[in-house]
Amino acid sequence: xxxxxxxxxxxxxxxxxxxxxxxxxxxxxxxxxxxxxxxxxxxxxxxxxxxxxxxxxxxxxxxxxxxxxxxxxxxxxxxxxxxxxxxxxxxxxxxxxxxxxxxxxxxxxxxxxxxxxxxxxxxxxxxxxxxxxxxxxxxxxxxxxxxxxxxxxxxxxxxxxxxxxxxxxxxxxxxxxxxxxxxxxxxxxxxxxxxxxxxxxxxxxxxxxxxxxxxxxxxxxxxxxxxxxxxxxxxxxxxxxxxxxxxxxxxxxxxxxxxxxxxxxxxxxxxxxxxxxxxxxxxxxxxxxx
Numbered sequence: 001x002x003x004x005x006x007x008x009x010x011x012x013x014x015x016x017x018x019x020x021x022x023x024x025x026x027x028x029x030x031x032x033x034x035x036x037x038x039x040x041x042x043x044x045x046x047x048x049x050x051x052x053x054x055x056x057x058x059x060x061x062x063x064x065x066x067x068x069x070x071x072x073x074x075x076x077x078x079x080x081x082x083x084x085x086x087x088x089x090x091x092x093x094x095x096x097x098x099x100x101x102x103x104x105x106x107x108x109x110x111x112x113x114x115x116x117x118x119x120x121x122x123x124x125x126x127x128x129x130x131x132x133x134x135x136x137x138x139x140x141x142x143x144x145x146x147x148x149x150x151x152x153x154x155x156x157x158x159x160x161x162x163x164x165x166x167x168x169x170x171x172x173x174x175x176x177x178x179x180x181x182x183x184x185x186x187x188x189x190x191x192x193x194x195x196x197x198x199x200x201x202x203x204x205x206x207x208x209x210x211x212x213x214x215x216x217x218x219x220x221x222x223x224x225x226x227x228x229x230x231x232x233x234x235x236x237x238x239x240x241x242x243x244x245x246x247x248x249x250x251x252x253x254x255x256x257x258x259x260x261x262x263x264x265x266x267x268x269x270x271x272x273x274x275x276x277x278x279x280x281x282x283x284x285x286x287x288x289x290x
Contacts, residue, residue, distance in 0.1 A: 001031045002203065005062045005071035008036040009144045014167050015192050016075045019095060019210060026209040035071045037062045063089055066195060072203050074195040078188030078219055079161075083227040086195070092207030093194040094216040098163035100190035100240055101180050105149065105165075106157035108176040112136065117156035119148075125159045127236035127252045128183045131261060149173060163190035184238035184250035184263065187222040191215055217241075221268070224275045225249055228282035236261070237285075239278070245269045247278060251285035262288040 002023065006016040013034070020032035038061065058080040065071040067088050078094065085091075102125060104118075112118070112133070119141035120126055126138045141148055145164055152158050157175065165171045194210065196203040218241035225239040229251065236252040245268045252261035264281045268274040 001033055002073060002206065003033050003035050003071040005035045005037050005065035005074045007058060007062065008038070011145050011164055011167050012075070012077075015077070018167075019075055019093075019192060019194060022095075022210045023206060027206055030206060035065060037065050063195065066197060072196060072200065073207065076193050076195070078191035078193040079186040081188065081193055081223075083187075083223050083230075088198055089195045090198045090204065091193050092196045092204045093211040094219050095192040095194065095210055096212035097215045097218070098166050098190045099177075100185045101162045102178045102183050102185060102189075103160050103162045103165065103174045104157045104176045104178065105160055105173050106152035106175055107155075109133065109157075109178070111175075112157060113155060117153035118159065119151055119153055119156065120159040122159065122186070123254070124186060124236045124238050124250070125183070127259070127261065128238070128250065129159070131252075132182065145170070161185075161189055180240050180242065181248055181263075181265070184248050185240045187226045187237070187239045188219045189240075191219050193219075217274075221247060221274050221278050224278040225282045228279045229286060241268065247274070247281065249278075249281050249285060251282075251289055253289045260289040 004016055004020055006012050016034055020034065023032050024030055059076050062074045062076060063086055066074045114135045115137060117137045117139055118129060119139050121141045129136060130138065139153065141151060141158055145168055148158055148160065162174065162177060165173060194207055196207060221241050222239040226237060229237060235254065238250040239247065241247050246265060247268055248263065248265045250263050253259050262285050264284060266277055266281060268277060271277055
């Protein structure tokens with residue numbers, strides 16, 4: 001039996017059940033039991049993410065369940081994982097990516113009136129949308145998926161990950177999917193990561209069954225960009241390797257006045273070292289906004 005640690009939100013539970021079923025099917029009958037864990041991000045659902053620590057607030061307690069032996073694997077949304085590895089743990093599987101793009105619920109961007117309100121808990125989304133529509137007003141948005149869908153501002157919109165809506169079969173709520181070349185997704189968005197202990201070879205062998213190599217390559221390149229910046233989701237950054245093997249990156253300063261931002265794009269096709277390309281793009285981005 002494999003014990004799977006996960007948050008108990010509807011999205012986390014559903015994506016964990018998908019992983020559990022895949023492991024059972026592909027392994028020829030390995031039973032998987034879900035172990036539910038409450039994280040700091042769940043405990044402080046009314047506090048902006050960048051205030052309580054940004055990236056990583058949804059993963060530490062889930063990881064601890066594995067490190068302490070209460071579970072064998074930890075399932076996360078890959079975008080929540082910090083760019084650095086956690087001692088004692090290894091990502092055994094980057095599961096096949098769903099749609100990595102962002103979406104508006106409530107209204108299309110062009111249909112929003114001047115001064116309309118957009119709700120999002122992401123500084124990346126706020127910065128990118130404010131570049132396109134500097135007239136918009138932004139407010140914080142936290143809570144599980146169903147809670148957020150009830151918080152669409154009057155005459156406004158909320159921003160959601162398409163993948164999150166796919167998990168819960170709620171894509172009918174989407175008013176517009178945003179162009180990832182303009183609103184660059186968060187690193188790892190749309191992918192589910194599965195960690196296990198570094199010394200647990202048998203579990204690592206099982207996780208190879210659900211590891212998706214094209215997704216692994218794409219997400220690890222995106223994470224290389226983030227690691228070079230040394231930033232988490234408290235900074236306005238994004239990176240996405242698309243189906244055409246093009247890496248698009250975004251970085252902006254946090255300053256409200258005279259803010260600088262840059263979007264870079266490079267084809268990785270045929271490149272001998274796409275990871276070094278991600279490093280170089282991070283350095284160029286940092287130089288552009290500093």
